[in-house]
Amino acid sequence: MISASFLSLRPPGQRRALGALFLVLALMLAGVATAAADAARHEARLVVIAFAAGALALWLALLAFRALRNSPS
Secondary structure, three states, X not given: OHHHHXXXXXXXXXXXXXXXXXXXXXXXXXHHHHHHHHHOOOOOOHHHHHHHHHHXXXXXXXXXXXXXXXXXX
């Protein structure tokens, strides 16, 4: 997997920083997904935005989890 090999090449401090960045981005995209899903009640086309933002949020959350879990103490 590309992301796992990318994270393994980083120094521990930088890996934790990437994990924190990915976590913040995942939370922001989860907010976008929530807002789009709420607005999709009135505008059906926003379901696509909600789904895409949710998928990206999940992906970034998994990257954050891997980066923060694999970082040495």
